[in-house]
Amino acid sequence: MSLKLLVLLNFALAAYLTGLIWTVQLVHYPSFAFVAADKFVAFHRAHSSRMGWVVMAPMVAELGLAGWLAWQGRALGGSVWWSLALVVFIWAVTFFVSVPFHNRLAQGFDYIAIDGLVRTNWLRTLAWTARCSLLGYILWRLL
Numbered sequence: 286m287s288l289k290l291l292v293l294l295n296f297a298l299a300a301y302l303t304g305l306i307w308t309v310q311l312v313h314y315p316s317f318a319f320v321a322a323d324k325f326v327a328f329h330r331a332h333s334s335r336m337g338w339v340v341m342a343p344m345v346a347e348l349g350l351a352g353w354l355a356w357q358g359r360a361l362g363g364s365v366w367w368s369l370a371l372v373v374f375i376w377a378v379t380f381f382v383s384v385p386f387h388n389r390l391a392q393g394f395d396y397i398a399i400d401g402l403v404r405t406n407w408l409r410t411l412a413w414t415a416r417c418s419l420l421g422y423i424l425w426r427l428l
Contacts, residue, residue: 286357288357288358288361288427289424289427289428291350291353291354291357291358292354292358292420292423292424292427293424294350295347295350295351295354295368295420296417296420296421296423296424298343298346298347298350299347299413299416299417299420300417301343302340302343302344302347302413302417303413303414303416303417305339305340306406306409306410306413306414307410307414309406309410310403310406310407310410314399314402314403314406315403317329317390317399317402318396318399318400320394321394322393322394325390325393325394326391326392326393329387329390329391330391333387333391344375344376344379347372348372348376351368351369351372352369354368354369355368355369358423361423361426364419364422364423365423367419368416368419368420368423371412371413371415371416371419372416374408374412375409375412375413375416378405378408378409378412379409382405382408383402383405383406383409386398386401386402386405387402390402
């Protein structure tokens with residue numbers, strides 16, 4: 286695969302996930318607070334199963350492509366390694382911060398957990414935004 290195509294695929298996935306995370310950050314997660322407590326467990330179960338389809342496959346693809354880019358694009362300098370580092374950071378925050386909040390919410394409505402999820406999700410939102418911007422810059426340099 287050409288380096289330009291690899292950067293473009295990384296950028297496309299990052300753009301998709303950046304748009305998705307901003308929607309989750311500003312619309313979806315804050316709306317958790319408005320779900321009735323007696324319906325929250327069913328709501329959260331549906332959310333978790335449906336979001337898995339939307340998020341997990343692109344995140345796995347992004348991790349693989351980011352690693353490939355870091356290796357194949359070594360001549361581009363440190364920016365490709367920063368791009369990979371941002372993906373690793375996003376995965377770490379997802380599994381060590383967001384997933385525990387979701388595990389608490391799977392037990393029922395918990396405003397403190399919802400607030401914590403919204404506040405800590407800024408880490409992923411900003412990291413994906415930074416990665417998308419960085420890849421846009423790398424792509425611009427290649428054109």
